Amino acid sequence: EPEVTQTPSHQVTQMGQEVILRCVPISNHLYFYWYRQILGQKVEFLVSFYNNEISEKSEIFDDQFSVERPDGSNFTLKIRSTKLEDSAMYFCASSLDRGDGEKLFFGSGTQLSVL
């Protein structure tokens, strides 16, 4: 069965460093998302991406964050200058159609630890 893959599974970085989290969505999907889950808290929406542009973003997704689809298969989340509070599990997801009517398929996540 097709799946969303994320790399790396764990990322440790120093505060202030840039990190790039990588995702390969399901090949025929058109909508891509990033969510995060801080330990012990709810899964939170960060951003959605369609047709090579951001279609919706949350208040969390400030200027420190950016997303890109550099080629036909990868979808990346970049955090320019990491903060301690960015430590979380980051999930990539994709769907064939808009998220409000379609099932989302999630990757297994990247655990980001900012020291």
Added chain:
Amino acid sequence: KQEVTQIPAALSVPEGENLVLNCSFTDSAIYNLQWFRQDPGKGLTSLLLIQSSQREQTSGRLNASLDKSSGRSTLYIAASQPGDSATYLCAVPGGAQKLVFGQGTRLTINP
């Protein structure tokens, strides 16, 4: 603003029991509701998606119901097994492109 609440936060039952997990949401104008399973340190696996026009959705031993007017959904697990131990999350659309999640119910099935 859509808010999703799940009760109980944790549940521990002996193997073989039938159980019900609850989810409530504040804005009943939803297109659908999804139930997910999350294993420790792992991603989210979609279990069931109920469209707003449906009242129930079944997959194997899982049955999810949706009552939009009261803002509630339940996930029924029949004949529970130790492999069902996980955190179960419900989520509803909170805008055109995003899901709003509950905090989850951590389920433990004791052999």
